[in-house]
Amino acid sequence: MKSKKIKAFLSMSLLSATTIAVVACGQTAKTQEKKDEFATKKENAQSLLNQIQGDKTNLTKQLAQARTATELDVVITKIQQLLQQQNPLAVLKQQAKDELDTLRDKKDYQNQINSAITKEALENIIAQIKEDYKNQSPLTGDEKITSDNQFRALIDKVTEGNEFSLAQINGFRNADRSQTTAKYVLENQGEYGIKVKPGFTGKFKAQLTNINYINNNEQDSQAQGAIDIFVTFTNPTTNTNISKNYRITGLKKETNNFITPSTPSGDKVLEYIKMNQEQRYQNDNTGYVEARKRFLGSDWKSFRDGAFKNVTDEEIQKFNAKAKEVGVSDYDSSVYKGFSTPVYKNDGSVDGLVINQGSNGTIPSWADTFGKTDVNKYQGLARLLTNEKYIDIAKQSFSININNYLISPDKAVQNKVKELLKNTEGVELKKFIEHIKDSKTKSELLNTLEKTTDVSVLAELKNRTYETLVKENGENAAGDFYVKYNQDYKNQKIAAVNASDLSQDVKTRTINLIQKNNNQFELLANSYGSFDNISGTMWIMDYELSNDNSYPTKFYFGTNLHVADAIKPGLFSSYSVTRLRKEAEPLLKKLKLVGLNNFNDKEKLFQNFALNPNSISRAFDARDFLKSKPADFLAAKQKQLYNDAEEFADFAVLEIDFSKVTDIANASNNSASASQDLAKLVTNDYKDWPENKKVKFLSNSYLKDYQKIDYPLASALNGIDQLFILGYPAANSGQWRDYFLDQYIDADQIAVEKYYKTIWTNADAEFYDTQFTNSDLNDKNSSVYQKLNRGNFLSYNLGYRSFAYKPGITDAFIAVPVLTNKNTTNPLDNLYQSDDNKKYINFGLEYLPRWYSPGGGASGSSVRNQDNKLVGIYHFSNTTARTGLIAAFRSEGYDYRGLFGNYNLPQYDLIYGGGKDQKNSYRQAMQTLASKSNQATKTYLFPNGFTEQQIPNDFKFTDIVNKQK
Structure with missing residues (x-):
């Protein structure tokens, strides 16, 4: 798994997010529906594997051993990544064809795509198609009705993992789904998005609108390794939207942090109802505290930095007798629940309470x-x-x-901050690229950097640099380079803010904004006049x-x-x-x-x-x-x-x-x-x-x-x-x-x-x-x-x-x-x-x-x-x-x-x-x-x-x- 320190947000272009098709060419939908879905997916993966040049022994073995949809998805992702590295033109051609599917007037684009032999030519074609699509008026009347009916029929059958997938498209962690917990996904939603599989990008657009714990319950999601995602699909010819939610399974299950409440069975419930409140408390508290002990350990005297280590059995007995009389939890129950609990002086008198220094976890009743x-x-x-x-x-x-206002209501101050936050990452990006050992790749990337200030190109350069550094040095070392690159950029901005003539409170707010920014430097550059909403x-x-x-x-x-x-x-x-x-x-x-x-x-x-x-x-x-x-x-x-x-x-x-x-x-x-x-x-x-x-x-x-x-x-x-x-x-x-x-x-x-x-x-x-x-x-x-x-x-x-x-x-x-x-x-x-x-x-x-x-x-x-x-x-x-x-x-x-x-x-x-x-x-x-x-x-x-x-x-x-x- 990628080191936890790599939580940096990398803004990647759609180009790098596009994947090779997994649907076998020429196979009709009717025939495909009759076949076993898993077997079909495996056949498609084998077709992709056949396109790989060189040694593919490990991938062949992993594909043969895949027994679940999650395991198969992991192998397919590895195959797709290798194909992209070996044949980037094929990736671009597939993207161009998918983009072309959204146009009604296709002009001569298909011939241009087929004859293109350079990366630059294909990128230009894709840009032209996107511009035509942007200017294309939506369908109306009967044409719109027909198109939307077809669109709805398609979306009814669309499933995650086949026509689209939840993917980590904005980060470097890229761990297998089986190694990622529900909590990680929820806490890092900005890293995730929807990848529409090639062959379908012309049929619908898809946007991830939300991720939730199942039942809005972290405990359930962590234990079951599942989350709910919400996706909005758009008909590219009419702009009609359909929203659906999907249950994503196969995440890493994690139950160590939770204790599960148990509901008594029939006769026990009747007994419980007949109890008074003190008896009910004793009944519930015993099981609750035992569960806390299993989770936290039995040595409660070491809790809260050892604050309870000198508490004697006699002091506990006195406390428990009075606690019962007063109507509060006994001593060890209080400690295990995270309640404020007294400690004592040498003479046995109360020294004072020791509070829990963080919030307490708890479960439903x-x-x-x-x-x-x-x-x-x-x-x-x-x-x-x-x-x-x-x-x-x-x-x-x-x-x-x-x-x-995040920074200031004063327009003059905003303009000063705007100038200070202007996206100037080219200097630090050059240093990042300089870490590459391969001189040819380094030279190519540096030449591109010199000719552009385009944000999407800079994002692509960052992505390619990181991928190259991973190949040359391994993921952890590449991550270290990337973290340093981002921190150096932030330090540069912070130094400029500190050297400015802004007031100290504006400096403090601006620096906080820089420090909290998730490496989205273009977003940072445009935040000088932003608001927060509570x-x-x-x-x-x-x-x-x-x-x-x-x-x-x-x-x-x-x-x-x-x-x-x-x-x-x-x-x-x-x-x-x-x-x-x-x-x-x-x-x-x-x-x-x-x-x-x-x-x-x-x-x-x-x-x-x-x-x-x-x-x-x-x-x-x-x-x-x-x-x-x-x-x-x-x-x-x-x-x-x-x-x-x-x-x-x-x-x-x-x-x-x-x-x-x-x-x-x-x-x-x-x-x-x-x-x-x-x-x-x-x-x-x-x-x-x-x-x-x-x-x-x-x-x-x-x-x-x-x-x-x-x-x-x-x-x-x-x-x-x-x-x-x-x-x-x-x-x-x-x-x-x-x-x-x-x-x-x-x-x-x-x-x-x-x-x-x-x-x-x-x-x-x-x-x-x-x-x-x-x-x-x-x-x-x-x-x-x-x-x-x-x-x-x-x-x-x-x-x-x-x-x-x-x-x-x-x-x-x-x-x-x-x-x-x-x-x-x-x-x-x-x-x-x-x-x-x-x-x-x-x-x-x-x-x-x-x-x-x-x-x-x-x-x-x-x-x-x-x-x-x-x-x-x-x-x-x-x-x-x-x-x-x-x-x-x-x-x-x-x-x-x-x-x-x-x-x-x-x-x-x-x-x-x-x-x-x-x-x-x-x-x-x-x-x-x-x-x-x-x-x-x-x-x-x-x-x-x-x-x-x-x-x-x-x-x-x-x-x-x-x-x-």
């Missing part, structure tokens, strides 16, 4: 999908709003898209009250801190918000992706509004909101390392002042000149909604009142609370996609899914394809009606649950203080870095949702119960575990009775404040803002102002949970 069949679908429900509560939430929740979900939380009861122009929206941080001062360019129309009635109708037309409506169901960047600002964020800091509770070994880190809950409040919006564009091309009318339009007239549909907050956390959310696995709900979550993830983020889209029914949406959001809820996935009867929809006593009108509950996931006997409840500082795992040598790199350049540790009370783990864009989803009382805000997904994290708005605190030294779950309320451990809240932030001019002095949530006396009685703290009497 079998109990979350008990009784379900396709369990991997239970990450939520796409584009189907199953009841009026979800519809109401959609009408007051927004997808927000934020754009920032999206998330936000929802109406509060609004200013006017003295005359007129419609407010200041609204306050809840979202995540990491979404608010996307607004970068000095670089912020624009933003837009999208939400469901007030008039929309989409109950139980499958919606299209957000922004596409639905049901032939004249107007789209979703409206988008582009707003002035100066109209949005941050009113509050939950950074450093406590009187303490995390290092106060850490053991001496980590206290110094994390001394400057503060705590955060991933929550922020954004103010939009519609009086500052001077122009607006929305999906229906309407405009509103008056600020109040504009605010009313964008917010769906929220001020005048019924009180029971407006946002309120939960006054007692579910940690305190767990019985209200304790979901019975197999009995009546008996009025327990339900949770409703809705967000706007990207329909295709590259790592995650809306897997409910059907490759045939939704082909038009799949073709554009990368550019749109989907709408996602925590409702039951089985409803997506359910055909409902009138009784289901109207009989309130029917089980289907009741299921449709409910929300969901908390997850039984063990890996994130710190409160052992309360499924779905966790203390972030104990279970998930760190949310990422960047595999760097500095553990501080794994902490969240906010826009103030400070590091933050995840802190506070959190909930784990059942059936909600969508991709990027859903960050900021509100979580509320059936009474429209907000519980928390969603901020983190683990699609493998089929759950995520919800930052709770309120925590009464929890007394661990000395188990963790001086650490207890803090008492706070992010909205109202008043907790004994907190120093800031939304109320307090608004109180500070109110002292400034033109700021709200009273709001819907605080109609009498923001002083501490205005905290409602229901939200005044009385005591902490589990306090020792």
Whole structure:
């Protein structure tokens, strides 16, 4: 396998990606279909092998021994590569013929191709054909219908490995498929593309649009050695598109990194249902920890750099006795789960906690999908709003898209950076070519380099140089040369930036851009004026009250801190918000992706509004909101390392002042000149909604009142609370996609899914394809009606649950203080870095949702119960575990009775404040803002102002949970 350090991206021309035909000439499709597909493919491979000159003993042996399609593909690839080396003209002639198939007026090109005897002549012919194709008008009328019918019939039969293949066309690794894991492919998608086999390039074009883990589950893909790819085929004569997905198998299987949950069988399930929560925990935890031990090893005292090596058996016994009393995991379970765990001083007192310095891996709970069949679908429900509560939430929740300049908004600065980033790789490429030993090849490549600045020619020169160096020195040495070539080019650019008169912050951003560039230097050269785009979900939380009861122009929206941080001062360019129309009635109708037309409506169901960047600002964020800091509770070994880190809950409040919006564009091309009318339009007239549909907050956390959310696995709900979550993830983020889209029914949406959001809820996935009867929809006593009108509950996931006997409840500082795992040598790199350049540790009370783990864009989803009382805000997904994290708005605190030294779950309320451990809240932030001019002095949530006396009685703290009497 190619050395892992060679992950460089090489932009190769289509010429070098073209392969020799594997379909035997003259064989009819009808005859071919009757033959065994594998045998036919092997015969075709033998025909190719016969064309090779010289010794082909090894290839002949490998072909004879090939027993699977994957093994055969490996041999065919080797044969094709050797043929290309021996007869590059044949490759070019085949490409020219394939390109000619796309032309209706073929002129005299066929004779020109047949008579061409030089590489240059064939390249010119190909270029002319491509130019003619570009100018060729698409077919229309009956000709178009006939062509598209033939095209559809062909695409119906097209299979990966025959007419086209997934190939690593943009890199040097080029490992056999059987030696490449699903994870590698997903993490290096830029290296992969579609190779259309010669003989078919004139019949269809093909573009790789996405690669996904099967079932959106890394564990399944790694274990099965399989991925799903999504391909868009284009009819070259009509430009008609068809999108299809394919299951790619034969990748290297890798299961060492995973532990698999097991579902108990019949009688065991009945026993489990009869257990109380403590018994269920003990039952589940035993198997979970044993699996972790098999994976991580039994010597847990060596974990976390040996932090636990001096912990004694007596200390563990004392901890375990108190842990059972307090309701948390015992000592070795805590260590194996990656939970923060105490270590001790010589006198036996707690020195402090040792946190896990990266994120924890975890698996789904079998109990979350008990009784379900396709369990991997239970990450939520796409584009189907199953009841009026979800519809109401959609009408007051927004997808927000934020754009920032990568370098600078200043055109003069952009022009300076443009000059500095100009593609000048010719100098370094010359040095790269100089490594070639063969003087003839070296001279030819250097001569070509002197005569061209064409990007595609430079790419071909890089490719040929690398291939020559591989022949002369081997793959690893050639890779070293290539890495040096790329790094030297980057160093040259970095030196030029440092020597320029640009400001230091612009230099830093430009250098970061250079360092992150994946050796695509032409792309780098054109990035001087580029933007980045961040999206998330936000929802109406509060609004200013006017003295005359007129419609407010200041609204306050809840979202995540990491979404608010996307607004970068000095670089912020624009933003837009999208939400469901007030008039929309989409109950139980499958919606299209957000922004596409639905049901032939004249107007789209979703409206988008582009707003002035100066109209949005941050009113509050939950950074450093406590009187303490995390290092106060850490053991001496980590206290110094994390001394400057503060705590955060991933929550922020954004103010939009519609009086500052001077122009607006929305999906229906309407405009509103008056600020109040504009605010009313964008917010769906929220001020005048019924009180029971407006946002309120939960006054007692579910940690305190767990019985209200304790979901019975197999009995009546008996009025327990339900949770409703809705967000706007990207329909295709590259790592995650809306897997409910059907490759045939939704082909038009799949073709554009990368550019749109989907709408996602925590409702039951089985409803997506359910055909409902009138009784289901109207009989309130029917089980289907009741299921449709409910929300969901908390997850039984063990890996994130710190409160052992309360499924779905966790203390972030104990279970998930760190949310990422960047595999760097500095553990501080794994902490969240906010826009103030400070590091933050995840802190506070959190909930784990059942059936909600969508991709990027859903960050900021509100979580509320059936009474429209907000519980928390969603901020983190683990699609493998089929759950995520919800930052709770309120925590009464929890007394661990000395188990963790001086650490207890803090008492706070992010909205109202008043907790004994907190120093800031939304109320307090608004109180500070109110002292400034033109700021709200009273709001819907605080109609009498923001002083501490205005905290409602229901939200005044009385005591902490589990306090020792």
